[in-house]
Amino acid sequence: MTPPAPCKQVCIVYHSPYGHTERVARAIADGARQVANTQVHVMSVEHVDWHALDHADVIIFGSPTYMGSVTSGFKLFMDATSKRWKNRLWVGKLAAGFANSGGLSGDKLAVLQQICLFAMQHGMLWSGIPLMPTGHTENDLNRLSGFLGLMTQSDNAPVEETPPQGDIETAKWFGKYLAELI
Numbered sequence: 685m686t687p688p689a690p691c692k693q694v695c696i697v698y699h700s701p702y703g704h705t706e707r708v709a710r711a712i713a714d715g716a717r718q719v720a721n722t723q724v725h726v727m728s729v730e731h732v733d734w735h736a737l738d739h740a741d742v743i744i745f746g747s748p749t750y751m752g753s754v755t756s757g758f759k760l761f762m763d764a765t766s767k768r769w770k771n772r773l774w775v776g777k778l779a780a781g782f783a784n785s786g787g788l789s790g791d792k793l794a795v796l797q798q799i800c801l802f803a804m805q806h807g808m809l810w811s812g813i814p815l816m817p818t819g820h821t822e823n824d825l826n827r828l829s830g831f832l833g834l835m836t837q838s839d840n841a842p843v844e845e846t847p848p849q850g851d852i853e854t855a856k857w858f859g860k861y862l863a864e865l866i
């Protein structure tokens with residue numbers, strides 16, 4: 685009898701001072717959990733599960749956009765991975781990114797580019813989001829037309845209200861897609 689296939693490990697690591705990026709992270713996790721034989725670990729950069737990251741098949745990195753960049757909290761996490769970079773621990777793992785901002789553009793692309801470059805430094809394999817926009821309303825999938833990674837936008841309002849449903853559904857789609865890819 686062949687032994688059961690090992691569980692696929694999905695890690696999502698994010699920074700979220702006000703909770704909107706965390707809501708996106710949890711929607712990505714919900715999507716990934718739809719795929720059979722998948723274990724999902726969701727963690728803030730303030731409570732990193734390094735063991736889970738080191739054993740992940742895919743790591744999905746997310747940050748709010750601050751001054752057209754990742755937050756200082758997310759950058760601290762990036763810098764804290766330098767020993768893993770030196771020891772080439774994450775080479776060959778799948779990587780993907782998501783960025784939230786207040787503005788419709790908000791310069792999220794710069795955040796995704798930073799995260800992608802960070803993943804390349806680690807020798808990871810980058811996946812974008814190959815989902816065609818269904819339109820540009822708040823209920824549409826990929827309404828912000830990001831392809832390097834997942835783009836979401838939140839207003840200055842409670843987490844239950846924003847980002848809008850289309851962004852949350854896009855996040856679920858992305859999580860499921862990545863879990864199926866590994």
Ligand SMILES: Cc1cc2nc3c(=O)[nH]c(=O)nc-3n(C[C@H](O)[C@H](O)[C@H](O)COP(=O)(O)O)c2cc1C
Nearest residue numbers: 700701702703704705748750751752785786787790
């Ligand atoms: C210091 C600071 C800088 C920000 N810079 C930008 C920015 O450059 N572009 C933008 O669209 N939103 C900007 N915002 C809005 C944040 O991106 C937005 O509030 C954040 O994504 C919400 O995520 P969170 O609830 O997970 O913290 C900024 C907010 C703060 C506090």
